[in-house]
Amino acid sequence: MSDQRERQPPSRRIAEKLRAAIMRGDLGDGDQLPSERDLAARYATARNTAREALGILQAEGLAQAQHGRGVFVRLRRPLMRMGRDRYSRRARNETGLSPFRIEVERQGRTPHTECRSVTTVQPPADVAQRLGLDAGQEVIRRENWYFADDEPMQVGVTYIPTAVVEGSPLASEKKLGRGSIYQRFEDLGYPIARIREEVSARMPTPEEVKGLSMPPGVPVIELLHTSLDGDGRAFEVTRFVMRADVNGLDYDMPVED
Amino acid sequence: MSDQRERQPPSRRIAEKLRAAIMRGDLGDGDQLPSERDLAARYATARNTAREALGILQAEGLAQAQHGRGVFVRLRRPLMRMGRDRYSRRARNETGLSPFRIEVERQGRTPHTECRSVTTVQPPADVAQRLGLDAGQEVIRRENWYFADDEPMQVGVTYIPTAVVEGSPLASEKKLGRGSIYQRFEDLGYPIARIREEVSARMPTPEEVKGLSMPPGVPVIELLHTSLDGDGRAFEVTRFVMRADVNGLDYDMPVED
DNA sequence: GCCGCCAACTGGCTTAAGCCAGCTTCGATG
DNA sequence: CATCGAAGCTGGCTTAAGCCAGTTGGCGGC
Known part of the structure; x- marks a missing residue:
């Protein structure tokens, strides 16, 4: 209570100074921070300590190091929001346009979707539960990557019980590799009646960092999407994983009940 | 291409071993990891390097250090989801029960809400924009903290234009400090017609880490909630910040348009 | 039986020195 | 004039040693 300013270890004090400079605007997006050796000399400390300070800023997402070049301010870019009409009939039926593509185009960036694989697998436990599948029942797994200006933005892994597409044109793995599938379910006798979304956030796995x-x-935002038919049965689950620094989600709902 | 296993620095190799042990289940939730000095000896490395390895696991959210005690496995607890009916009329009107309290009780934990402050301030830019306010117009700011079993789960900062509550019972700051306010707007001639939510995720600020x-x-999930009246005018904005390791969000919507 | 202290653990953080690897620039060489 | 390469910067990571600050448990004294 008596001493307002808490005693901070040097590394945190240096980080705080740099953070303040960024917040004040003295250092803008893309500007280079002082080098480790610089900071160490300026604050009469060991290089390790200066390094630690820069590490703190990186952990906060305020800065990013580039090996051999330096550490640079990295301010949050404006969010590319996945808007509230992303599952509208228009979005679903627009030929070849997934809701994601619509959003990206609206932002004036170039969308690009790539299907990396279509396979048949055992579903992860959380997916199996949402699809109401018993152990051992297989699903088709489709992995889609979404880019804006060739920068990877999100991954979507779709799971469909084999029973759903059995005997239909979608059963061909080739077919599943192209375009949005939301628009195709109606033809299969599975009109989408409700959509359930579960949102959480977490740190990325090492693979996601790379990919x-x-x-x-x-962090990444993880969105677990479930499509339900008129009887409330789930027939498709997609797990979207997206960078939280450039993505956000919008929901707009009437109030009733 | 030739060498599948990449060359990893020792700290990352050690972290990987520990991570694998956790994933295999050899180390369960709450179990103590080897101490820094232990690891250093076991892997014939400096204590700093072992410390770095433990730091990596903590950065991934897999472990948590306790000063003087050790480093412990910290698996994600089951999500406390804010369910899809959290803005239903029932939730709003249940006396003294905010949607959050309902959710927490459903999980068998003891809810507790605390209003830390009610003040009149200039709104942050993003809030002002959503409320359609010109520069200089003031808002009432209410800061609420939400606990489950005395553990802080989320903060909600509500902004209401002074014009909305002017001359009403809510204009008293005392009144605004108690209970949920969603149920009170109707009496003021502001029935909630639509709710807009914008979801993003980010790393917490140092203050949030402490608080x-x-x-x-x-990471934290940031939920920007906007209440709209029948004419689509925003009359209230709340920014919720919640721990992403124990919180999630559900959305359930009919498909139309 | 209780209390208080102390030893032996734990993590937190720093110093100082060094080697490695990536990037940039500039100057010498063809 | 173009190209190549070395110098000098950058971050990445490690070692070895040390001091500080929490936590725990046991041992002694009351």
Whole structure:
């Protein structure tokens, strides 16, 4: 109570000074921070300590190191929001346009979707539960990558019980590799009646860091999407994983009940 | 291409071994990891390097250090989801029960809400924009903290234009400090017609780490809630910040348009 | 039986020195 | 004029040693 300013270890004090400079605007997006050796000399400390300070800023997502070049301010870019009409009939039926593509185009960036694989697998436990599958029942797994200006933005892994597409044109793995599938379910006798979404956030796995070329210190948003038919039965689950520094989600709902 | 296993620095190799042990289940939730000095001896490395390895696991949110005690496995606890009916009329009107309290009780934990402050301030830019306010117009700011079993789970900062509550019973700051306010707007001639929510995720600020007693390496979910009246005018904005390791969000919507 | 202290653990953080690897620049060489 | 390469910067990571600050448990004294 008596001493307002807490005693901070040097590394945190240096980090705080740099953070303040960024917040004040003295250092803008893309500007280079002082080098480790610089900071160490300036604050009469060991290089390790200066390094630690820069590490703190990176862990906060405020800065990003580039080996051999330096550490640079990295301010949050404006969010690319996945808007509230992303599952509208228009979005679903627009030929070849997934809701993601619509959003990206609206932002004036170039969308690009790539299907990396279509396989038949055992579903993860949380997916199996949402699809109401018993152990041992297989699903088709489709992995889609979404880019904006060739920068990877999100991954979507879709799971469909084999029973759903059995005997239909979608059963061909080739067919499943192209375009949005939301628009095709109606033809299969599975009109989408409700959509359930579960949102959480976490730190990325090492694979996701590599795949999404994410800066360290940035979380991912995980969106578990479930499509339900008129009887409330789930027939498709997609797990979207997206960089939280460039993505956000919008929901807009009437209030009733 | 030739060498599948990449060359990893020792700290990352050690972290990987520990991570594997956790994933295999050899180390369960709450179990103590080897101490820094232990690891250093076992892997014939410097204590700093072992420390770095433990730091990596903490940054991934898999472990948590306790000064003087040790480093412990910290598996994600089951999500406390904010369910899809959290804005139903029932939730709003249940006396003294905010949607959050309902959710927590459903999980068998003891809810507790605390209003830390009610003040009149200039709104942050993003809030002002959503409320359609010109520069200089003031808002009432209410800061609420939400606990489950006395553990802080989320903060909600509500902004209401002074014009909305002017001359009403809610204009008293005392009144605004108690209970949920969603149920009171109707009496003021502001029935909630639509709710807009914008979801993003980010790393917590140092203040949030302290306030929410968060382990390092865990992101927060930021939910910007906007209440709209029948004419689509926003009359209230609340920014919720919640620990992403124990919170999630559900959305359930009919498909139309 | 209780209390208080102390020893032996734990992590937190720093110093100082060094080697490695990536990037940039500039100048010498063809 | 183009190209190549070395110098000098950058971060990445490690070692070895040390002091500080929490936690725990046991041992002694009351």
